[in-house]
Amino acid sequence: MTEPTSSTRHASGPADGMPALDIRAVSHAFGTRKALDDVSLTVPAGSFTALLGPNGAGKTTLFSLVTRLYDNRSGAIHVLGADVRRRPAEALSRLGVVFQARTLDLELSVLDNLLYHATLHGIGFGAGRRRAMELLAQDGLAERARDKVRNLSGGQMRRVEIVRALMHRPRLLLLDEPTVGLDIASRAAVVALVRALVADEGIGVLWATHIIEEIGPGDRVVVLHRGQIRASGSYEEMRARAGGEDLSTAFLQLVSDTGEAAA
Numbered sequence: 680m681t682e683p684t685s686s687t688r689h690a691s692g693p694a695d696g697m698p699a700l701d702i703r704a705v706s707h708a709f710g711t712r713k714a715l716d717d718v719s720l721t722v723p724a725g726s727f728t729a730l731l732g733p734n735g736a737g738k739t740t741l742f743s744l745v746t747r748l749y750d751n752r753s754g755a756i757h758v759l760g761a762d763v764r765r766r767p768a769e770a771l772s773r774l775g776v777v778f779q780a781r782t783l784d785l786e787l788s789v790l791d792n793l794l795y796h797a798t799l800h801g802i803g804f805g806a807g808r809r810r811a812m813e814l815l816a817q818d819g820l821a822e823r824a825r826d827k828v829r830n831l832s833g834g835q836m837r838r839v840e841i842v843r844a845l846m847h848r849p850r851l852l853l854l855d856e857p858t859v860g861l862d863i864a865s866r867a868a869v870v871a872l873v874r875a876l877v878a879d880e881g882i883g884v885l886w887a888t889h890i891i892e893e894i895g896p897g898d899r900v901v902v903l904h905r906g907q908i909r910a911s912g913s914y915e916e917m918r919a920r921a922g923g924e925d926l927s928t929a930f931l932q933l934v935s936d937t938g939e940a941a942a
């Protein structure tokens with residue numbers, strides 16, 4: 680991405696120093712099946728935090744609670760200080776989300792998809808169009824603005840979904856396994872786009888994945904397994920846990936069924 684403009688750098692957002700996302704003691708069950716058990720985690724503002732967990736760990740359930748698809752009946756979730764239960768409109772206006780399943784309208788143009796989202800957030804047509812073109816240009820997709828989404832590659836669709844999530848200038852971006860199904864080059868482009876948002880604009884990112892290679896030095900890592908947080912800390916701390924071995928070794932130790940639940 681190119682250097683952010685003043686309008687992109689200062690997105691809507693409250694107090695400095697507040698975590699982008701703070702989850703405290705949240706549990707969730709589907710009937711008798713516990714999907715999340717007393718989960719607490721923090722995404723500091725301007726951090727890339729990887730939520731690392733194997734299939735069925737509870738990542739999507741956690742995202743559904745943060746975005747209010749499900750109601751959190753225990754614990755508390757704050758987005759930039761706004762409680763998602765008590766101040767949902769405020770909290771949701773501060774977050775952008777890219778769901779695991781594709782949600783663009785394939786028959787609409789890229790621009791119309793973005794304008795539709797802008798309208799849902801109360802952004803007027805002119806301002807929405809300017810914002811969309813600014814973001815598409817930053818991501819090298821401006822010339823595809825009038826193309827039907829159906830004609831884009833999978834990687835380009837993902838990047839458009841990220842652009843869409845940024846239309847209303849959130850300070851927290853949630854991405855649920857955003858590179859699933861992409862080839863290596865497309866995956867690298869998506870990762871680079873999101874890392875640039877963290878570095879250039881200070882957006883807090885929670886990146887759910889089970890792909891270890893997407894996590895690197897300087898990242899924060901939260902390991903979720905069977906609905907429980909098994910570990911959290913910096914990439915370097917995680918490696919140290921495995922005696923200096925790579926992150927894969929640490930991860931496999933943490934999600935083995937004998938691994939202790941630990942903070």
Ligand SMILES: Nc1ncnc2c1ncn2[C@@H]1O[C@H](COP(=O)(O)OP(=O)(O)OP(=O)(O)O)[C@@H](O)[C@H]1O
Pocket residue numbers: 709712713714732733734735736737738739740741
């Ligand atoms: N709507 C639902 N009804 C019943 N059980 C569910 C529902 N959604 C999820 N679960 C169960 O909750 C647990 C956590 O699922 P979840 O989809 O949150 O995990 P995940 O980490 O996102 O997995 P994946 O990487 O496979 O997407 C699993 O045991 C799953 O089967």
